[in-house]
Amino acid sequence: MGKFTITLANRGGAAFRVDRRQTLLKSLEAQGVSLPYGCKYGGCISCAAKLIDGEVDQKAAVALNNRQLRDGYILLCVARPLSDCTLNIGVESHDTLYRNPFASPLRPDELKPDIATPEKETP
Ligand code: FES
Numbered sequence: 001m002g003k004f005t006i007t008l009a010n011r012g013g014a015a016f017r018v019d020r021r022q023t024l025l026k027s028l029e030a031q032g033v034s035l036p037y038g039c040k041y042g043g044c045i046s047c048a049a050k051l052i053d054g055e056v057d058q059k060a061a062v063a064l065n066n067r068q069l070r071d072g073y074i075l076l077c078v079a080r081p082l083s084d085c086t087l088n089i090g091v092e093s094h095d096t097l098y099r100n101p102f103a104s105p106l107r108p109d110e111l112k113p114d115i116a117t118p119e120k121e122t123p
Helices: 024-030 066-070
Strands: 003-008 014-019 048-053 073-075 085-088
Touching: 003 024, 014 024
Parallel strands: 003 085
Antiparallel strands: 003 014, 048 073, 048 085
């Protein structure tokens, strides 16, 4: 126990055994997978990947809004596997990560609750 298999669908189905306690970014890079990243603390979304199947713990993924989460995005720098997972990685997985906010603004339900709910004014 303690290991899961991560399959990279858009890398020909290459599979890697990873430790459940390590972030996916760390585990995959240690096995030679080249991945984009920036901050490494869940704040910039450079490392986003699309989770096609499986489950991860990514409580620290503060940079993703609800729409991105519903579209299956995870942040590899903070995500730890909770099961075997299948992912699409790299910038080619970012096809729906960004959206023009002027052409298609986020609805309130696409924002995280703490952002969507305006602070009450104090008298
Ligand atoms: S590297 Fe910035 S969110 Fe993962």
